[in-house]
Structures are given as structure tokens and as C-alpha cells.
Amino acid sequence: MKSHVKIFLLAAVFTACKNTPASVPVAPDASAILNHKYWVSKPFNEALFANNIVDTLSNLICSELVFTAKDSLLYTSCLSDAGIGTFKVSAANTLEIMFDGFDGKASTATLDEKTGVLHIVHPAGTDAAWPIDFVAQDGIPVHNIDNVTIALGRKRLAGNYTYMTKKGEMANTSFSEFHLDGSQINFGDFDTYEPWPTGIGGGSIQNPQLNLMYFIQKGKESEPTAVAWQVHGDTLRLWDTKNISQDGDMPEYKIKALRGAYLKVR
Numbered sequence: 108m109k110s111h112v113k114i115f116l117l118a119a120v121f122t123a124c125k126n127t128p129a130s131v132p133v134a135p136d137a138s139a140i141l142n143h144k145y146w147v148s149k150p151f152n153e154a155l156f157a158n159n160i161v162d163t164l165s166n167l168i169c170s171e172l173v174f175t176a177k178d179s180l181l182y183t184s185c186l187s188d189a190g191i192g193t194f195k196v197s198a199a200n201t202l203e204i205m206f207d208g209f210d211g212k213a214s215t216a217t218l219d220e221k222t223g224v225l226h227i228v229h230p231a232g233t234d235a236a237w238p239i240d241f242v243a244q245d246g247i248p249v250h251n252i253d254n255v256t257i258a259l260g261r262k263r264l265a266g267n268y269t270y271m272t273k274k275g276e277m278a279n280t281s282f283s284e285f286h287l288d289g290s291q292i293n294f295g296d297f298d299t300y301e302p303w304p305t306g307i308g309g310g311s312i313q314n315p316q317l318n319l320m321y322f323i324q325k326g327k328e329s330e331p332t333a334v335a336w337q338v339h340g341d342t343l344r345l346w347d348t349k350n351i352s353q354d355g356d357m358p359e360y361k362i363k364a365l366r367g368a369y370l371k372v373r
Contacts, residue, residue: 137196140218145247145255146172146225148238151185155263155304160338162317169305170238171256172225173249182206184237185256186306209233246287260302261287264336268343268369283369294345295332297322302336310358312348317362320345335362341371 151169154161161167169185183189194204200218204227205211212230219226225241247258268283270293283293291300301321303309310333312319317335324330335346345367348360 137198137200137202137218139200139220140202140216140225141174143243143245144174144249145245145259146241146243147185147259149224149240149242150238151305152242152244155259158340160263160318162315162337164318165303165305165311166316167305168238169256170241172241173252173255175249180204181252182237183252183255186253186303186309189252256304256306257289257301258287260304261285261289261300263304264302264338264343267372269372271342271368271370282372291322295322296324297332298325299323301331307357310352310360312360312362314361317346319360333358333360334366335360341373343369343371345369 148168148170151167154164154167171181171183171185173181173183175181178193178195180192180194181189182192190207192204192206194202194216197203197215200220202216204214204216206214209230210233212233214227214229214233216225216227218224223242225243227239227241229239244259244262246262247255249255264285265287266285268285270279270281270283272278281293283291285291285294285300289299289301291297294300299322301309301323303319303321309319309321312333312335317337320334320336321331322334323332333348333350335348337344344365346362347364347366348362350358351361352359
């Protein structure tokens with residue numbers, strides 16, 4: 108009797124093993140990277156979000172990674188040009204990226220979750236002088252590649268400000284506001300503002316060099332008002348400018364009088 112029981116138990120175990128489905132390997136998803144659609148080069152991000160923004164911010168090398176689909180991305184020289192790339196997940200927190208122009212050689216992008224830095228290693232022998240360390244910035248709309256760096260600048264400047272009255276002026280208690288969507292209040296008769304923290308397309312302010320911003324009215328997009336801007340601590344300063352470029356040249360501006368100084372309200 109006991110031998111029959113043993114045989115029955117062995118048969119049951121054998122049958123259970125046969126009916127157990129084979130384990131299917133779970134592919135890594137690299138969601139810690141792909142949940143963020145926009146990444147900007149770390150040194151430039153640190154300079155833009157520093158307590159004091161350097162007046163020569165536009166001189167710094169800037170690059171972006173913009174994930175546009177489940178297997179493709181754009182990489183940019185901020186507000187200057189852009190290229191395409193495709194990628195696949197090769198391990199948890201690691202992507203294998205085929206950048207256009209790299210002769211079919213793959214680069215590896217690995218996220219350090221402790222620091223939040225996405226580090227890119229390019230294949231040996233490739234010319235890759237552009238930045239290799241990137242950090243994510245959420246809340247940046249990526250549907251229009253022409254606006255992503257401008258949106259990053261808006262994120263840095265967005266907030267409520269109080270106007271700092273000049274000597275002899277009456278006190279002004281109203282708030283001025285920069286919004287993430289580009290709208291503004293009490294910075295003038297304009298509908299939107301566009302900070303150009305870098306890029307070759309927006310022109311420049313020289314002698315002395317300062318950062319550039321455009322105020323724009325609807326219907327007059329081709330005639331924006333250029334102002335210079337500076338951030339030191341909680342103080343934002345804006346200057347009026349004069350266009351000194353020749354016809355057909357890229358816009359170049361020279362600062363005129365201080366337009367206003369504003370204290371950011373925390």
C-alpha cells in the first residue's frame with residue numbers, strides 16, 4: 108500500500124512540473140529614464156538655475172535630449188539645430204542609442220538614480236564634443252521642438268514679482284507675473300514673453316553682454332520688443348535695448364536705460 112502511495116505522489120509531482128509554464132524573461136523598461144521626456148545638459152542647467160545667473164549664459168554649450176516616441180528621440184544644440192536618434196532598452200536604467208551621424212555606432216546612456224544624472228558614453232573614435240551628462244526637467248512641453256529651451260527659461264523665471272520703485276517714483280504695490288505658459292502680467296502691453304537663454308537664432312546683446320528676452324504682442328510676432336535681463340538672487344533686472352545690426356544680419360542689441368528692477372516673491 109505504501110509503495111502505491113509513493114508512486115502516486117511522484118506521478119502527481121511530475122505532472123505538476125510538466126504543467127508549470129516556463130518563466131518568461133521580463134524585459135527591462137528603463138522607466139526611470141523614459142518617464143522624463145526632456146533632458147538638458149547638466150552644466151547648462153546648473154548655470155541657468157543658479158542663484159546668480161551669469162550674464163554670459165548664452166556662451167555656454169547647451170544640449171538637450173527630447174524623447175518623442177517609444178523608440179526615437181531628438182538631440183539638440185539648444186535653439187540652434189537638432190538631429191534624430193533611435194534607441195532600445197538594453198538594461199535597467201540603460202539605453203543603447205543610435206545617433207544620426209555616428210556611422211551606425213551605438214552610444215550608451217546610463218542613469219545614476221542616486222544623482223539623477225544620465226551619462227552618455229560614445230563609441231571610441233567618434234567625434235562627440237557635445238555634453239555627455241544630462242538631467243531631467245519635467246513640465247517642459249515637447250510637442251514643439253522650437254520652444255523647448257524657451258520653456259526651460261520660462262520655468263526658471265516664472266513667478267510673482269514686485270516692482271522696485273526708483274528714486275522719485277510713487278510706490279507700486281501691484282504684482283508682476285511671469286507664467287509657465289508664456290503669458291505675463293504687468294511687464295508691459297504684451298501677450299507673451301520669450302527668454303532666449305542660449306542659441307544662435309535669437310540675436311545677442313553685446314558691450315556689455317547680457318541675456319536676451321523678447322516681449323511679443325499678438326499680430327506683431329515679427330516685431331518683438333527685445334529686452335536684456337539679469338537675475339541676481341531674488342532680483343530681476345530688465346533693460347530696454349536698441350537694435351544696432353545691419354539689414355540682413357542677425358539681430359544685435361545694445362542696452363539703453365534700465366526698464367525696471369523686480370523682487371521675486373517667495
